[in-house]
Amino acid sequence: MKRHTLSVLVENRAGVLSRVTGLFSRRGFNIESLAVGTSEEEGTSRITLVVFGDDREVEQVIKQLNKLIDVIKVSDLTDRERVERELALIKVAAEPGGVRAEVMQIATIFRSQIIDVGPKTVTLEVTGDSDKIDALQRLLAVYGIRELYRTGRIAVLRGQKTVMSEK
């Protein structure tokens, strides 16, 4: 069992997201993370999915995804050289004078931006791979996380390869 990162290029048609996600729940798969956005090509979208399962199960899901008429291409990026990113917005309890300076220091170490400051909170924006965001989240939990927003993960192959350039 391991985590798989799947990149799915789809026709941008009504219902395509529920076709894709419906297939996962029907086959008993939990989606750990999901990100959807337009792709470089007009009329298509790219869905990045992170799922947990053994190779054979995931292979079956990929085949089932490929059967969907609106799915143009499915790529398993799991064992490939790739860059993965996730974005998080974290609102932390940090009163001026109190722990605020510490929180700002942590933000700097993690190369995250302070995007909003309130009377009792500061809000950080951070991008990175999941481990980095997990680590930051753990550190900030000590001060009290008021709200946390994490996007799904997206991933891209390194170098000049693209998911469309290969069979």
Next chain:
Amino acid sequence: MKTGAKVLIEGLLRQGTKTIFGYPGGVVLPIYDVLYDSPLEHILVRHEQAAAHAADGYARASGRVGVCLATSGPGACNLVTGIATAYMDSIPIVALTGQVPTSLLGNDAFQESDIHGITMPITKHNYLVSRAEDLPQVIAEAFYIASTGRPGPVLIDLPKDVSTGEVPEGIEFPTSVSLRGYQPTVKGHPRQIERAVDLMKRAQRPLLYAGGGVILSGADQELLALAERLGAPVTTTLMGLGAIRGDHPLNLGMLGMHGTAYANYAVTECDLLVAIGARFDDRVTGRIETFAPNAQVIHIDIDPAEIGKNKPVDVPIVGDVRQVLAQILARLPPRGSRTGPWLERVEHWRKTHPLVIRDDDLLHPQYVVRTLSELLDGDGVVVSEVGQNQMWTAQHFCFTKPRSWITSGGLGTMGYGLPASMGACVARPGEQVFLVAGDGSLQMNIQEFGTIAQYRIPVKVVVLNNGFLGMVRQWQELFYEHRYSYTELPQVDFVGIARAYGIDGMVVEERREVRDALRTAIAHEGPFIVDVRVVREENVFPMVPAGAAINEMIGSRQ
């Protein structure tokens, strides 16, 4: 200008559709108005479920796409079982549903149901049309998707304003369809073909395991050629019956839960299993770990997702079964009788473990099926309901041609048979179409006697009437200590019901009356029903208990 409804019917006619099965309602009124003076024939069923099954039966009997039509909400929902039935057996149908106007979508409007969402997991693809001008493209795509690759049902949901919407008179209909996300592989990969041929050349105990895919792709000739060239026996699934003549010396009949003992033994002992358009369903394999334990496996299927799904495969070949078999035959040299000892062994099992009927004066259901088989002698189409009637027909009828056997396999839908046989009758005019039914199943869509009577559809119905939900009763007898919980049915006067609809029939209570009654049915011009009061507690044997290996059968007599 012309309306979307007109474009729809024109589109169907352009696809070669001659008959559709349907039921009207509010939001499909514009479509029914076009049908009023259209050359497209419409058959008014008595329940939308029957429209879907009839379209499915039409498709199975003809190899063409079947079409059904229903109104929104309850009408569309009534199609669901029929669509799911077609989906499980890979049958090409196009289901048309009315929908509330686009302005009301999502409003819980009167008779609104999200049939697009509801049918997503049971269709190959589906559409919610939003503009009348999209119709030509959508119809072309729907028929293309339904009938190519691994066939299956496609649903088109048509909001009322799409049917009434106006488009230019000269709107163009596409002549071909190309979809980026849908490009079925039809030719087998040459390297895999080479590997398959290699295994075939070396096999001492080869076995061909043929499924519904052989029927769907029209590969019966190629299957026979391969069997004969290899000297390999053939076993078929429930859906594959008719892929090879029932009386061919190499045919072992059906395998699996109610398969023949000799087919199941052959699976267990073969050293090469060639799965052709079959999907290793659990009713076929029993405990999968012990299925074909000594064999290398070649799996040929048009659907890559089926290959390796249930059973690891040595040589996967994605492609149209017919083309792949032709590719294999082109490379496979004729060979001597290397399989002689294997065939002798199989023949020995056939002799020692035949399918038997008790030899007494009682009216056994299997005897009815065998007699019907003798009398029809390879002509016509046989349809079944679901349960014991289905298994006895599968076991004891000698099918000789593809598309001569129509049954709900994957979903096992009771109530499928009567409407499906209407569809088969419409698709194959002039041919005998017999339904073998159980008294339970027949009552699930018995209202279709109305349709059959109205259009004089010459379906012949043979009820194996045992006063039980027989297959369930059998499980209760064998695995629940004879506790017949809610499986007994009171006697029904089926002939009386048929007569009330204007259909003729007769009751048979004695074994010696069976042959003449069936002759009468065959000779009868219109629809006819024979209500046969069979031995009530007969069981379907052999039987592989759930979860057992397929060579561990009960009720196989030595």
